[in-house]
């Protein structure tokens with residue numbers, strides 16, 4: 001599956017930190033996302049993990065010494081600096097941060113960073129006191145001012161047993177920021193994209209709600225894909241068990257009414273709205289103020305009232321709207337009716353009664369129906385790939401809007 005990292009050359013610096021073992025997993029994830037990964041280890045990094053681990057994962061030589069006669073860098077010491085689409089340093093030690101802030105280049109990593117024109121993402125890790133020391137704070141600030149992207153450190157339990165700031169950020173956060181950086185010039189650059197995701201919760205009483213089976217996976221995949229293509233992304237999310245993608249603005253909501261208000265506000269100056277949330281059509285008319293007790297009741301009748309139609313109500317001068325439609329029967333007929341009724345440019349319809357389709361799955365099989373009434377059946381694919389195909393259509397519709 002192509003990603004923004006496919007075919008990209010990533011120079012991956014690893015420093016002497018307990019967190020160096022996590023770099024092996026990061027290298028593996030970079031390779032799985034399609035990147036060509038050249039690892040440079042500082043001399044101290046090799047005290048924590050062996051170069052063979054990185055070599056086995058990246059299938060490329062690992063640079064540990066600028067002067068090793070067998071190293072590519074001993075012949076052309078800035079070869080990796082030239083080749084890099086981005087440099088990632090994770091974990092970045094306080095020592096290396098200090099060296100980079102002052103242009104020291106007495107090892108392969110320093111020389112590469114000093115010579116590269118590529119953007120640098122740096123994920124520090126270390127003892128809380130090292131990172132709260134004004135020297136390290138000032139060094140990181142210097143690097144930030146020069147355009148380095150600093151991810152973390154995160155708070156939590158540190159190797160010393162202390163709780164504090166100093167943990168390496170999660171792989172998802174580091175890779176998300178790297179992907180957003182590489183996607184800056186993508187085909188959605190300069191666009192504001194609003195995405196709704198998850199299933200709304202309509203309260204019955206303070207502890208119960210009417211919900212639905214939406215996991216949010218499809219909407220989160222669209223958010224990730226739009227970010228990777230350079231968009232500024234607002235993700236309006238009903239509760240899910242998912243980690244919000246790095247580099248997107250998360251706007252949490254609970255109910256359909258909240259979803260309605262936030263979507264209308266965010267969509268008003270947006271280029272694209274993708275409604276993939278499962279918004280409840282009805283809500284309990286009068287949620288109980290106290291927990292409903294069963295004592296003395298043989299049955300309980302609920303009275304429901306209609307919720308507003310969010311996508312139909314969303315308006316913006318430049319807005320292109322895409323609606324996901326879950327159907328269990330008459331898929332095409334219902335989807336076409338939605339195109340007219342809600343003034344959307346594309347309906348992404350899925351029949352959730354089929355295996356591997358829709359709620360909770362990592363895969364989806366959808367039909368794209370546009371205003372001309374034409375329907376394109378896509379094969380079963382990963383939700384991220386579905387998201388890319390939907391955004392391919394969005395890019396065409398956005399270009400047509402400008403013409």
Ligand SMILES: Cc1cc2nc3c(=O)[nH]c(=O)nc-3n(C[C@H](O)[C@H](O)[C@H](O)COP(=O)(O)O)c2cc1C
Pocket residue numbers: 014015016017018019042043044045092093094095096097125126127130
């Ligand atoms: C067990 C151990 C763990 C260490 N962990 C870290 C760390 O997480 N972050 C850090 O900045 N330094 C850490 N250090 C100190 C660095 O390894 C040391 O400053 C070294 O010179 C860094 O070299 P480098 O920047 O060339 O990799 C640790 C040292 C030891 C002995």
